[in-house]
Amino acid sequence: MFEARLVQSAILKKVLDAVKDLLTEATFECSDSGIQVQAMDNAHVSLVSLNLRSDGFDKYRCDRNLSMGMSISCMSKILRCAGAEDTVTLRAWDNPESIVFIFESPNKEKLAEYEMKLINMDQEHLGIPETSYSCVVKMPTTEFTRICRDLSQFGESITFACSKEGIKFSASGDYGSACNLFSLLTLLKCKGNSTFSSMPRFSNIKLAQTADADNEEEAVTVNMQEPVKLTFSCRYLNCFVKAGPLCNQVQLSMSDDVPLVCEYKIGDIGHIRYYLAPKIDDEEEN
Amino acid sequence: MFEARLVQSAILKKVLDAVKDLLTEATFECSDSGIQVQAMDNAHVSLVSLNLRSDGFDKYRCDRNLSMGMSISCMSKILRCAGAEDTVTLRAWDNPESIVFIFESPNKEKLAEYEMKLINMDQEHLGIPETSYSCVVKMPTTEFTRICRDLSQFGESITFACSKEGIKFSASGDYGSACNLFSLLTLLKCKGNSTFSSMPRFSNIKLAQTADADNEEEAVTVNMQEPVKLTFSCRYLNCFVKAGPLCNQVQLSMSDDVPLVCEYKIGDIGHIRYYLAPKIDDEEEN
DNA sequence: TTGTCACGCC
DNA sequence: GGCGTGACAA
Numbered sequence: 001m002f003e004a005r006l007v008q009s010a011i012l013k014k015v016l017d018a019v020k021d022l023l024t025e026a027t028f029e030c031s032d033s034g035i036q037v038q039a040m041d042n043a044h045v046s047l048v049s050l051n052l053r054s055d056g057f058d059k060y061r062c063d064r065n066l067s068m069g070m071s072i073s074c075m076s077k078i079l080r081c082a083g084a085e086d087t088v089t090l091r092a093w094d095n096p097e098s099i100v101f102i103f104e105s106p107n108k109e110k111l112a113e114y115e116m117k118l119i120n121m122d123q124e125h126l127g128i129p130e131t132s133y134s135c136v137v138k139m140p141t142t143e144f145t146r147i148c149r150d151l152s153q154f155g156e157s158i159t160f161a162c163s164k165e166g167i168k169f170s171a172s173g174d175y176g177s178a179c180n181l182f183s184l185l186t187l188l189k190c191k192g193n194s195t196f197s198s199m200p201r202f203s204n205i206k207l208a209q210t211a212d213a214d215n216e217e218e219a220v221t222v223n224m225q226e227p228v229k230l231t232f233s234c235r236y237l238n239c240f241v242k243a244g245p246l247c248n249q250v251q252l253s254m255s256d257d258v259p260l261v262c263e264y265k266i267g268d269i270g271h272i273r274y275y276l277a278p279k280i281d282d283e284e285e286n
Numbered sequence: 287m288f289e290a291r292l293v294q295s296a297i298l299k300k301v302l303d304a305v306k307d308l309l310t311e312a313t314f315e316c317s318d319s320g321i322q323v324q325a326m327d328n329a330h331v332s333l334v335s336l337n338l339r340s341d342g343f344d345k346y347r348c349d350r351n352l353s354m355g356m357s358i359s360c361m362s363k364i365l366r367c368a369g370a371e372d373t374v375t376l377r378a379w380d381n382p383e384s385i386v387f388i389f390e391s392p393n394k395e396k397l398a399e400y401e402m403k404l405i406n407m408d409q410e411h412l413g414i415p416e417t418s419y420s421c422v423v424k425m426p427t428t429e430f431t432r433i434c435r436d437l438s439q440f441g442e443s444i445t446f447a448c449s450k451e452g453i454k455f456s457a458s459g460d461y462g463s464a465c466n467l468f469s470l471l472t473l474l475k476c477k478g479n480s481t482f483s484s485m486p487r488f489s490n491i492k493l494a495q496t497a498d499a500d501n502e503e504e505a506v507t508v509n510m511q512e513p514v515k516l517t518f519s520c521r522y523l524n525c526f527v528k529a530g531p532l533c534n535q536v537q538l539s540m541s542d543d544v545p546l547v548c549e550y551k552i553g554d555i556g557h558i559r560y561y562l563a564p565k566i567d568d569e570e571e572n
Numbered sequence: 573t574t575g576t577c578a579c580g581c582c
Numbered sequence: 583g584g585c586g587t588g589a590c591a592a
Binding site (some may be wrong): 042053071077078080081083093099109110112113114116117 | 306349429432437439440462463464466467468469506
């Protein structure tokens with residue numbers, strides 16, 4: 001049998017909020033090491049990769065590997081029935097036709113069971129190569145969310161430019177253009193960091209806005225090997241940003257002509273990664 | 287003349303919120319003992335019974351019995367014009383063609399009068415027999431509201447099953463099924479109540495989650511003579527649940543093949559009861 | 573009748 | 583800022 005318990009059902013609620021706009025259904029691969037979902041969005045443009053490690057659950061048992069096709073919209077509806085403080089348990093038998101969600105209130109007074117039929121799905125397990133990226137940016141989710149939302153008003157896509165000057169997000173459209181800049185210069189100056197003058201050009205710039213552990217969540221960190229300038233569709237960025245409630249920081253990994261990776265940690269239990277191919281120049285001109 | 291004053295107009299506001307989705311018009315029977323409304327909903331499926339005792343009003347005078355047909359939607363609009371802290375007075379003359387609503391602000395600075403024309407209505411006074419029920423369940427309105435809302439997502443109707451094991455609400459639909467259980471066993475165990483083993487089967491189980499007066503509002507109480515299993519339309523349950531703001535606890539009375547009674551107390555002044563016939567098995571199978 | 577959007581309230 | 587509600591459109 002398969003059983004996974006999470007005392008904080010809120011985590012799973014947020015995970016579903018983070019994927020439901022992109023996926024209507026997905027295969028959940030359950031094994032001894034945890035739960036993994038990899039799926040292209042409905043339009044087959046972006047890719048969602050979700051990992052929940054078994055050791056992150058409060059109880060986890062998986063006798064044999066299972067591939068369960070689930071309706072994300074249904075699962076999202078079910079999760080919405082869990083109280084904010086409830087414990088959630090997922091349970092399925094071997095060769096399951098359905099999966100059961102069990103919600104228990106903190107005082108054990110209420111027990112809710114939701115049984116969801118599984119779906120037969122094409123198995124499309126996608127190998128995603130681990131690569132090293134030219135630029136890796138970490139920033140507060142709130143900032144990134146805000147930037148995507150704000151710049152979306154000006155055009156269909158946002159250009160991420162990461163250089164020795166900092167990270168710059170920009171968009172332009174018929175009636176104007178917009179730009180949000182996290183300037184290394186300013187950041188350094190603000191912190192009275194004197195390394196600026198000796199900062200190497202175009203290679204391996206690593207900048208922490210602050211070293212205070214207290215403010216780590218608010219830090220903007222740029223780790224650059226090569227400058228990059230890539231353009232992405234707002235539509236998808238605004239879907240990714242729905243994972244914001246999971247985590248205070250988002251990590252953006254970029255290289256030329258390679259999909260952006262937008263990663264949110266999920267507590268101690270795993271992460272969700274969104275992959276999105278950059279627009280090529282021809283498309284930008286459209 | 288007829289005059290009824292309520293310092294807390296909020297009560298009357300909530301009463302109207304509790305009926306306006308079911309009734310577009312209704313006859314208000316006013317007598318020395320108070321105000322009574324009994325009416326089938328627009329679709330003639332459920333029945334609403336509202337009682338406001340004269341002694342619950344801050345001032346009450348009714349020289350002769352009156353039957354006043356009122357537009358509920360109009361009355362609801364008028365009540366929405368009362369400030370949260372206002373005092374409301376209803377006034378009508380004998381043989382009235384209209385009724386006046388008077389709102390006074392606490393500091394007496396503001397006086398608002400709304401006159402509403404009465405409607406001629408068919409007199410349909412429905413005798414509702416007082417019966418004893420196989421199961422009477424009391425539970426927090428918030429829980430009941432939540433359950434009706436949650437389970438509505440899974441089907442058109444909800445089955446209420448009350449047995450020695452507790453009270454169970456369940457629904458099933460195309461893509462899964464859902465169930466909310468208040469288990470007597472769990473409740474008793476949690477409270478370290480040792481009466482469980484001696485609990486009679488199928489008869490007169492009375493369970494209080496807790497005897498603490500503090501938590502009375504949060505208690506789930508089941509008083510069972512006979513187990514029952516009845517199915518009701520979500521649509522109507524979700525209308526009844528609108529009475530939630532009136533009262534912290536709702537009382538559900540059930541017997542086989544007899545309408546459910548869903549009762550909310552209205553402060554010290556009266557109550558509102560909703561009656562809804564169970565779906566018969568044939569209908570369930572549709 | 574249901575889903576979505578905008579507004580106002582908490 | 584989030585939620586619940588009312589209005590509108592499909």
